[in-house]
Amino acid sequence: MDYSYDEDLDELCPVCGDKVSGYHYGLLTCESCKGFFKRTVQNNKHYTCTESQSCKIDKTQRKRCPFCRFQKCLTVGMRLEGARRAGLHP
Numbered sequence: 001m002d003y004s005y006d007e008d009l010d011e012l013c014p015v016c017g018d019k020v021s022g023y024h025y026g027l028l029t030c031e032s033c034k035g036f037f038k039r040t041v042q043n044n045k046h047y048t049c050t051e052s053q054s055c056k057i058d059k060t061q062r063k064r065c066p067f068c069r070f071q072k073c074l075t076v077g078m079r080l081e082g083a084r085r086a087g088l089h090p
Helices: 031-042 065-078
Strands: 021-026 027-030
Touching: 021 031, 027 031, 031 065
Parallel strands: none
Antiparallel strands: 021 027
């Protein structure tokens, strides 16, 4: 099967609203959110929110609160089982 990426795809990342680059961890996301999700899961990162755990996550502010960004990744449907956890795979 061919899963080539269509350059004319007008979808936006459900996490931050940036242009999607393809299917990652169960849904269409941008490269930035794909990498963030992968690093968070692989490195078993735990974040805390300094606000009320309801920070706005968009293209310009996605790096301000990793806690809220990761929660949004999970909320929109990114799947943990699609990411390799550190030490589990060669």
